[in-house]
Amino acid sequence: MVHFVGAGPGDPDLITVKGKRLLEHAQTVIYAGSLVNPALLSFCPEGCRIYDSARMTLEEVIRVMEACHEAGQDVVRLHTGDPSLYGAIKEQMDRLDELSIPYQVCPGVSAFSGAAAALGLEYTLPGISQSVVITRMEGRTPVPEKEKIQSFAAHQSTMVLFLSTGLLGKLSQALVEGGYPPDTPAAIVYKATWPDEKKVLCQVSDLAETAEREGIKKTALIIVGKVLSGEAYQRSCLYDPAFTTEFRKGNGQAEDGK
Known part of the structure; x- marks a missing residue:
């Protein structure tokens, strides 16, 4: 076996x-x-x-x-x-x-889970993003035409990019061309969960500059999206006192008591 x-x-x-x-x-x-x-x-x-x-x-x-x-x-x-x-x-x-x-x-724990843990991040915040795109920049290995960064960027959902650290200048350009504003929050997580882990917050526009300054050339994940912004998000309905589930009867009142 x-x-x-x-x-x-x-x-x-x-x-x-x-x-x-x-x-x-x-x-x-x-x-x-x-x-x-x-x-x-x-x-x-x-x-x-x-x-x-x-x-x-x-x-x-x-x-x-x-x-x-x-x-x-x-x-x-x-x-x-x-x-x-x-x-x-x-x-x-x-x-x-x-x-x-x-x-x-x-199966194993993916690096994209390790990167979220390093950042204290939830990829799917209600009211902010409910989808995660896991992809890569095109390099020596091509990607299908419909899976170009620009196509995914049009959705402005949370994006996690593998195998793209050496192409950050082109990545920033593709993300902006696709629809992310240049000031969209981004993060670079180098060797997530390793002893020499490094995490850096930046914006889509300065991904390459940030990586160069931090000496990060490979073995890093790039995370892009508003879930990194600290914006107010919606509380989960599942744990809201007013919300009835299969296991719990709601009290009919919203969190503020109204």
């Missing part, structure tokens, strides 16, 4: 209980060395073979998995954050299907 495991955003304590258990019993681990905190490898048992996929091609990764399968051994494929986001797992699973090698996915 091949286990695709989400390592979480960086803090070793943020791997799931199941993910930690799989590491503790792994015979072989292939981890994304460019992003996964190596401290997680301390959970591996003595004698576990460890491969750094940052130095491997897809074909080399699959060969290791195939050899372990033939030997009757389990493999943990350790991906950063949650493997369903920019994890390149589909191409691995397709090849495993061709080879009739079984696999399963153990």
Whole structure:
């Protein structure tokens, strides 16, 4: 069995209980060395073979998995954050299907959750934003025409951008072209939940300047939207005394007693 495991955003304590258990019993681990905190490898048992996929091609990764399968051994494929986001797992699973090698996915805590925690942020504030767009700037990997930054920016919802730190000048331009005012609040969160985490608040117009000043060149998430502004938001109806739910009878009065 091949286990695709989400390592979480960086803090070793943020791997799931199941993910930690799989590491503790792994015979072989292939981890994304460019992003996964190596401290997680301390959970591996003595004698576990460890491969750094940052130095491997897809074909080399699959060969290791195939050899372990033939030997009757389990493999943990350790991906950063949650493997369903920019994890390149589909191409691995397709090849495993061709080879009739079984696999399963153990989800993880994404870096976008870690970034929100670092900022003390709720992405979906009533009356401010009820949608989160998770995307990236187009670089060497293209994005579909309908998913250009300008298209998403037209909605002015909360946006979280992965893999875009080296393109912040172009990102600011695209966000403004799409509809965000230049003074829209933004944040740069470097290595969320790691010991050297850094978080910086700025505006859409000065993303590149802020990153340059702070020496942030990679491994950061960009958050954009009014949820960062501190604007007044609507109270949740679920916990309003006047609101009746399946579990609680409302008192018919709004929060102010009227």
